[in-house]
Amino acid sequence: MKKIYILLFSFVLILTGNVGQANAEGFTDVKPGDPFFEEMMYLFNEEIISGYKDGNFGPKDTVTRAAAALMIARALDLDTTPRDTDFPDVTKKNVASGAIDSSLKLNIIKGYTDGKFHPDEPVTRGQMAIFIARAFKLTEEEAISFSDVPIDKSSYSSVRKIYSFGVTKGYSNGKFLPDSSIIRSEFSGLLARALSDRFRLSINTCGYEPKSKKQDRQTVNCLLTREALKAGIPPEIVKSVATKESGQWKQFDSNGNPIITADGGIGLMQITTTAGYDVDLLKSDLAYNIFAGVDMLNKNFKNTNLPSIGDMKREELQNWYFAVMAYNGIKPKNSPLYQDSGLTNTTAYQEGVYRLLSEAYDLSNINLVPMNMTSLDFQYDKNSTANIVFKKMHYEVSVADKTLSKEMFEAGDTVRYINDGRLRPSPGTSSREITKITSKDKITILGGLVYDENKDSTNTFAWYPVKVEQNGKTYYGYIASKYIK
16 A cells, blocks of 8 residues: 555555654654655655655755665556575575565675675765666666766766656766765665656757757767667668758748648658648758658568568568558659669669768668569559559568667677778767777777767768777777668
8 A cells, every 4th residue: 555645654664664653743853845855755655765754855866876776666567575695795584685676686786896785885866867767777878968977977878868868967067976975865766767657857858849940960860769768660761761851950940830742741851741740840940850750660570561681670671661662652753673674673662761871971872772673573654653563472581681770789789890990989970089999999889879069960870979999008089870781
C-alpha cells in the first residue's frame, strides 16, 4: 500500500529498517516550497525512499553507494532480498546487499578495481548520471556542453543522456559539478524525473524552439540525425533524402513562410501524403516535418509489398533502397532499370539519393544498390502513372559492398579511420589539429554525435568525441563521422 504523506507517517530508516514517526505536517525538516519537496514526497509515497526514525528526511545528507543502489532497485522493482554478493565488503548483513547484487547483474552499478564495492562511499553527481542512464537504458544524447564535463570524463556520455531525458539541466553557470557529492533532495529530484513525466524537465531537442523558425544548417543536421536514430534509421539515409527534397535544408522561405512546392510538397521533407499527420504542424514546425518524413521512411522499410534486401538489417545502407524509392513513389519514373534497354535509370529518385549519400560520406568505391536486378523484375507501362509491379521480391548485396551506417555507433564502440585523418580539439574543420590519425590507430567512441561548431557549415556529416590510442600515447578529441568504419 502506498503511503500518504499528508497524514501521519511511518518511516523506514533506509539502511536499517528502524521505524519512527513525524508530526502530522509531514517530515520535520522539509516543507512545501523546499527544493525537490514534491519529488521527495513522490518517492516516499512510492516506497522508494524513506525517512529517519527521528522524523527527519535529511534532505542535505549525502547519498551513499549502498543507498543509491537500494533506491534505484526499488524504483525498478528489482529483487532487494539481502544476500551475499561478489563483493567482500557487501555481505547479506548489509540491508542493501540484495539491491547491490541485482543492480550489478544488470550493469547499473559496478565495483572498483580493488574488487570492492565501497558501500558507504558518497555518490557523486557524475556517478548518479551514470547510474540513471544505465538503469533506464537511455540512449539519446543531447549535444550539450558543460564546462566541467570534458569528453575524457567517465560520466560525459551519461550526463548528456540524462539531460536529453529531461532529468537535469545542470547549473546556471554552465557547470554540472560531476565530482560533487549528491544529497538526498537532489537525488530525489533526479530519480523522480527519470521515473515520472510529471517531474521531467522540458528539453528543446538540438536547441530548436518550434516558434523560432530557426533553421541554421547544423541545428537542422542535429534534428535530422536525432530523429533518424530514434527511429533506427541510418542518419545518412534521412539526410540524403532531405538533401534530395530540399538542397539547402530549408523549412521556411526568406519571409518566414513554410515552403510549399507546386506539387503540394510541404517543408523540408516535402511531405505530400498528409493523411495521419497534422498539416498545420507540417507547415509550422520543422521538427514535426522531419518526424513525418522519417516516419514515412520507416513505414516503407516495413512494407512487405516492397522487395527486401539481404537480411534487412536496419543499419546497412543498401537495405533502404526500396524504402527510399517508395518515399517518392513506386512509379515508372523510378524504375531502377529502363524496361526497354535494361540500363540503369540514373534519373530514378532513389538513385539520386544514393549518389548524394555517396558524395557526402566518401563511398564512391562502394556499390550501394542491390545486385542482379534485371528489367524483367519491374513490370510497368511507361506511358502510365500506375505503380510498378515487382516481379522479384528479394535481392542480395555482395559481402564486400555491405556498408554499415557511420553514424549509429555508440559510446564504447571501437572504430577505425578509413585512411588517414585528423583529430581535432573541437567539432569542426576550422579547429587546429591535435594529431594525425592512421587506419592502424585504435579509436574509441566516447559519446553520441555532436555537430559542427560553425552553425552555418554545409557539412552533412557529424562528429564523434573519441579517445585515440597511438604509439603508446592517448589523445582525446573529435573526428568526422564520414571517415570511420
